[in-house]
Amino acid sequence: MDTKEVALSSPAEGVDYHSYSSVHTFADVCPLQYRFRYVERRPRESVAAAVVFGSAMNAALVGIDEDLVRGRPPGLGRAAEVLRARLEEAYSDGGVPVVSTRGETLEGLYEKGRKLLGCYLEGLAPEEVPVELPRRFTVPLLDGEGRALPRPLLGELDRWVRTADGRVGIGDWKTASSRWTADRLRKDDQATAYLWAAEWILGRRPDFFRYEILLKTARPVVERHVVERTERDRRRFLRKVAEVDKALKSGVFVPNDQSFACATCPFRRACETWQDGG
Numbered sequence: 423m424d425t426k427e428v429a430l431s432s433p434a435e436g437v438d439y440h441s442y443s444s445v446h447t448f449a450d451v452c453p454l455q456y457r458f459r460y461v462e463r464r465p466r467e468s469v470a471a472a473v474v475f476g477s478a479m480n481a482a483l484v485g486i487d488e489d490l491v492r493g494r495p496p497g498l499g500r501a502a503e504v505l506r507a508r509l510e511e512a513y514s515d516g517g518v519p520v521v522s523t524r525g526e527t528l529e530g531l532y533e534k535g536r537k538l539l540g541c542y543l544e545g546l547a548p549e550e551v552p553v554e555l556p557r558r559f560t561v562p563l564l565d566g567e568g569r570a571l572p573r574p575l576l577g578e579l580d581r582w583v584r585t586a587d588g589r590v591g592i593g594d595w596k597t598a599s600s601r602w603t604a605d606r607l608r609k610d611d612q613a614t615a616y617l618w619a620a621e622w623i624l625g626r627r628p629d630f631f632r633y634e635i636l637l638k639t640a641r642p643v644v645e646r647h648v649v650e651r652t653e654r655d656r657r658r659f660l661r662k663v664a665e666v667d668k669a670l671k672s673g674v675f676v677p678n679d680q681s682f683a684c685a686t687c688p689f690r691r692a693c694e695t696w697q698d699g700g
């Protein structure tokens with residue numbers, strides 16, 4: 423999931439790392455939001471309900487994997503408790519209000535999340551087991567000539583799994599309000615970035631990368647999609663990172679005023695006055 427917060431920068435030293443989320447924020451969401459979040463490390467004015475939900479579901483799913491790793495049957499009850507605790511924590515934080523364009527409430531998100539966790543458990547392949555391999559990583563990023571870019575890639579894999587026939591791959595949880603299109607499944611950079619990182623961890627290319635998408639549709643559904651990435655995808659992602667490095671050097675961060683993310687942007691007030699020198 424791309425909802426995990428990782429410390430990519432220090433106020434004294436600037437941006438130290440890249441992550442899939444930070445590159446996605448710059449390239450697909452809004453360069454100005456990137457500046458507020460990763461360069462200036464401004465406190466968020468608000469948090470989107472979708473982000474709260476994704477983060478709470480992530481914690482619940484980690485609990486399910488921990489049960490599986492220890493050979494315990496994973497329980498829906500325990501996972502739902504984690505989900506509820508995380509949602510309550512976010513909704514009770516008066517300093518950072520939860521905002522939504524869909525009128526989502528704590529109770530509504532909890533009910534939807536509980537059903538999704540049930541679907542997820544039903545669809546778990548019994549012959550597949552989670553593997554305890556390093557999930558957090560810091561790996562170098564290389565340019566087209568094989569030279570290291572100034573900042574490495576930092577991140578955390580959701581899960582490693584081993585199949586009955588001995589293949590080892592990566593699973594990545596996503597929560598979404600609608601189905602991912604074939605185009606998005608083909609182009610999303612998370613698979614590219616995490617396959618790159620996993621190769622450094624395993625010492626070889628993992629056998630697969632799979633998105634495990636938990637859909638908050640009227641009837642909750644979990645879809646699992648194995649995707650491939652090519653050498654071109656890899657080069658394209660690395661070039662994007664190199665372009666972010668150039669922006670960091672130049673300090674050019676233009677607002678994307680028509681971004682899909684503006685409605686629940688955590689820096690809306692700061693953005694309102696950007697044209698006046700903000």
Ligand code: SF4
Nearest residue numbers: 452677678684687693
């Ligand atoms: S409100 Fe929109 S344009 Fe402004 S920083 Fe946020 S995402 Fe960017």
